[in-house]
Amino acid sequence: MTAFFIIIILALLSIAIWQLTKIFTLSQLGRTVDNSQVANDSDNQTQGYIMFAFLAFIYIFTIYGLFAWGHLVLGTPASEHGVEVDRLMNISWILIFIVQAITQALLYYFSFKYRGNKDQKALYFSDSNKLETIWSIIPAVTLAVLILFGLYAWSNIMFVDEKTEEVIVVELYAKQFAWEARYAGKDNVLGKANVRYIEGVNTLGVDMSDAYAQDDINVTGEFHIPKGKKVLFKIRSQDVLHSAYFPHFRAQMNAVPGMVTQFAFTPTMTTEEMRQDPAMVQKVSNINELRAKKSQELLAAGKSALDPYTFDYLLLCNKICGASHYNMQMKVVVDTPEDYKKWLDEQKSLAEKIKEAAPAEATPAETSTNTVVKDSTKVEAPETK
Numbered sequence: 575m576t577a578f579f580i581i582i583i584l585a586l587l588s589i590a591i592w593q594l595t596k597i598f599t600l601s602q603l604g605r606t607v608d609n610s611q612v613a614n615d616s617d618n619q620t621q622g623y624i625m626f627a628f629l630a631f632i633y634i635f636t637i638y639g640l641f642a643w644g645h646l647v648l649g650t651p652a653s654e655h656g657v658e659v660d661r662l663m664n665i666s667w668i669l670i671f672i673v674q675a676i677t678q679a680l681l682y683y684f685s686f687k688y689r690g691n692k693d694q695k696a697l698y699f700s701d702s703n704k705l706e707t708i709w710s711i712i713p714a715v716t717l718a719v720l721i722l723f724g725l726y727a728w729s730n731i732m733f734v735d736e737k738t739e740e741v742i743v744v745e746l747y748a749k750q751f752a753w754e755a756r757y758a759g760k761d762n763v764l765g766k767a768n769v770r771y772i773e774g775v776n777t778l779g780v781d782m783s784d785a786y787a788q789d790d791i792n793v794t795g796e797f798h799i800p801k802g803k804k805v806l807f808k809i810r811s812q813d814v815l816h817s818a819y820f821p822h823f824r825a826q827m828n829a830v831p832g833m834v835t836q837f838a839f840t841p842t843m844t845t846e847e848m849r850q851d852p853a854m855v856q857k858v859s860n861i862n863e864l865r866a867k868k869s870q871e872l873l874a875a876g877k878s879a880l881d882p883y884t885f886d887y888l889l890l891c892n893k894i895c896g897a898s899h900y901n902m903q904m905k906v907v908v909d910t911p912e913d914y915k916k917w918l919d920e921q922k923s924l925a926e927k928i929k930e931a932a933p934a935e936a937t938p939a940e941t942s943t944n945t946v947v948k949d950s951t952k953v954e955a956p957e958t959k
């Protein structure tokens with residue numbers, strides 16, 4: 575019924591506008607009207623002023639945007655290479671800002687200055703080597719410097735020599751719609767894994783016949799890493815394309831089914847230290863103010879209030895991988911090396927977990943092998959699609 579009324583209202587509005595334009599045309603009778611469809615000097619003048627108005631709009635909106643949303647950009651980087659990434663990003667922003675401000679002003683100024691005028695004739699020249707040289711060389715040199723700086727940063731960040739560098743190897747396993755982590759254990763080598771081995775508590779499909787797999791530790795919900803130590807993440811996906819995204823550490827790498835990708839970084843601030851960071855304190859207090867307001871509304875409606883927010887690092891998924899992609903995340907805790915060691919020592923290895931789960935699963939001995947076969951095809955199916 576509402577839709578019907580809306581259609582009627584829209585139809586009546588259209589008729590009203592049509593009638594108004596008719597009245598307007600009739601009221602113009604007797605005046606000198608230029609119906610030539612070719613812009614005259616007065617039209618060109620108006621267009622020129624409108625262009626200046628648009629230039630003012632661009633400038634005002636840019637300045638407004640900087641003040642209104644500037645604080646929403648990511649704050650202090652929490653990894654060693656994050657400082658370099660931010661520097662590169664800031665240089666790019668400043669360059670874009672300056673070039674944009676100057677070129678836009680020139681564009682609209684010259685459009686106005688050389689607007690159509692009966693008494694003016696355009697100067698024709700086929701080409702100007704000087705002009706072409708200037709507008710080719712300046713951008714080429716600027717871009718070359720930026721790209722070289724970028725390549726230098728890229729190779730610094732991405733090159734990891736596992737043989738000579740001391741790294742902690744952690745696997746990140748992506749699946750719709752959660753992350754799991756696996757520590758390589760004392761040998762610092764991850765055991766082999768394959769989707770066919772997924773069974774019961776072995777949710778990562780670790781090949782338990784591999785000697786390197788015996789001390790592997792798998793965790794869900796949250797994982798810990800130590801401050802000041804380089805962590806090498808080996809990333810896998812069970813089903814579709816995902817992306818391991820750590821915004822606070824300025825790190826991102828795709829999780830691709832059928833291959834292992836990697837990214838390494840050194841955290842420089844523990845979770846506790848980041849919670850004390852002035853920008854973060856401000857951000858958290860803003861969030862809690864909003865939550866307190868929302869809580870009042872909820873309480874008034876007889877619902878329970880929201881808990882106050884506390885900052886935590888997150889591993890997010892940055893590829894739209896399905897319906898619950900938005901909520902695919904895992905808490906990351908950056909500890910001091912001592913706390914990290916304590917936490918890791920408390921974790922049970924996957925081998926232990928399988929052993930503990932074994933009596934319960936082994937009861938229907940005959941059917942268990944069948945289940946394995948069934949499960950493996952089930953899990954394998956999305957990969958072959």
Ligand SMILES: [Cu+2]
Nearest residue numbers: 816891895902
């Ligand atoms: Cu995902």
